[in-house]
Amino acid sequence: MGARGRLLLTGGTGMVGRNILAHPAARDWTVLAPGSAELDLTDAGAVTDFFDRHRPDMVIHAAGRVGGIQANMAHPVAFLDQNMTMGRNVVMAAHRAGVRRLLNLASTCMYPRAAPNPLSEEMILTGELEPTNEGYALAKIMTMRLCDYIRREDAQAQYKTLIPCNLYGLYDTFDPGRSHLVPAIIHKVHEAKTRGLGSVEIWGDGTARREFMFAGDLADAIWKAAAGIEALPGAMNIGLGHDHAINDYYAAVAGVIGWAGIFTHDLSRPVGMKRKLCATTRQTAWGWTAPTTLRDGLAQTYRHYLEHYAA
Ligand SMILES: NC(=O)c1ccc[n+]([C@@H]2O[C@H](COP(=O)([O-])OP(=O)(O)OC[C@H]3O[C@@H](n4cnc5c(N)ncnc54)[C@H](OP(=O)(O)O)[C@@H]3O)[C@@H](O)[C@H]2O)c1
Ligand SMILES: C[C@@H]1O[C@H](OP(=O)(O)OP(=O)(O)OC[C@H]2O[C@@H](n3cnc4c(=O)[nH]c(N)nc43)[C@H](O)[C@@H]2O)[C@@H](O)[C@H](O)[C@@H]1O
DSSP states (O other), X not given: OOTTOEEEEETTTSHHHHHHHHSGGGGGSEEEOOOTTTOOTTOHHHHHHHHHHHOOSEEEEOOOOOOOHHHHHHOHHHHHHHHHHHHHHHHHHHHHTTOOEEEEEOOGGGSOTTOOSSBOGGGTTSSOOOGGGHHHHHHHHHHHHHHHHHHHHOTTOEEEEEEEOEEEXXXXXXXXXXXXXXXXXXXXXXXXXXXTOSEEEEESOSXXXXXXXXXXXXXXXXXXXXXXXXXXXXXEEEOOSOOEEHHHHHHHHHHHHTOOOEEEEETTSOOOXXXXXXXXXXXXXXXXXXXXXXXXXXXXXXXXXXXHTOO
């Protein structure tokens, strides 16, 4: 048994979950990490049974229906329904089972579309959401608020929410229909290189800005948060504090892969938020910064892509 106790990690088969499991701090806990085939989190009865049988001391909720801008736009019903149901089932079953510590993972899509950057935690629920991912964002807000209400009603309950910026890294999803920006670029530029193509198409004009953190770094923040959840505010961004234009990410990936073609722009493609940069005031006071540079993170992710996905 890990010295810190028994921990249920939801989403342990996903990108964030696998990075959490690969981190050395995972050895401090006895981690239970069922995938959806073993425990369907949309099944309330199955989730309650799981808590009754396994009695975890802590929960990290990192499961979700997750995808890039195109998948979110195509399936708002599934993104709202599945994420809301999973969040409700996990948080309520944990509380009913007497679990005192729960770390919930949200996303910066919870911020209002017109909020001024950098985005600080108190801006949530002050305005209209970005329509391209509204369903997902509503589910994330609901789960965060459920944790807030539980803390308010139960002084023993340490149910806290981390709000990570955009992520990329090992175990990412490279399928173009579902992928986020960074894995999409890696796949496109790799294909261009291997097929001898001279150009790659960027969605939009490439001036929108995003803050992408290496998922291995997020795992480090998550374990620090798990070890001292009492010290966390109810909600806290996990970000870098700086961002880049979409065009810059394409150039950076091309540099890492070693491809020297040209970029074109498809202006008919969705762009979403013009910018969503996290305020890192709370995170800085908490004493953590992400260590991995963009170039190093991209190089590690490309190596992983070559080993596991490249044709
Ligand atoms: N990726 C990002 O850019 C990003 C940014 C900010 C926040 N986040 C948050 O981080 C968390 C994890 O994201 P990710 O990128 O790791 O996603 P991911 O790679 O797509 O993984 C999703 C995980 O959720 C599990 N899952 C989905 N439906 C389930 C169900 N019905 N029952 C049980 N498990 C289910 C999957 O299990 P199976 O594989 O076994 O089906 C998988 O382990 C999410 O809360 C997401 O909102 C992600
Ligand atoms: C963290 C996630 O952020 C997501 O928003 P969001 O940053 O726009 O999601 P991404 O899919 O990462 O897209 C980021 C930006 O990259 C541009 N982009 C350029 N080329 C591509 C490409 O080939 N593929 C993709 N996917 N984008 C591309 C896209 O127009 C958008 O402005 C939300 O939809 C999710 O719900 C989640 O919250």
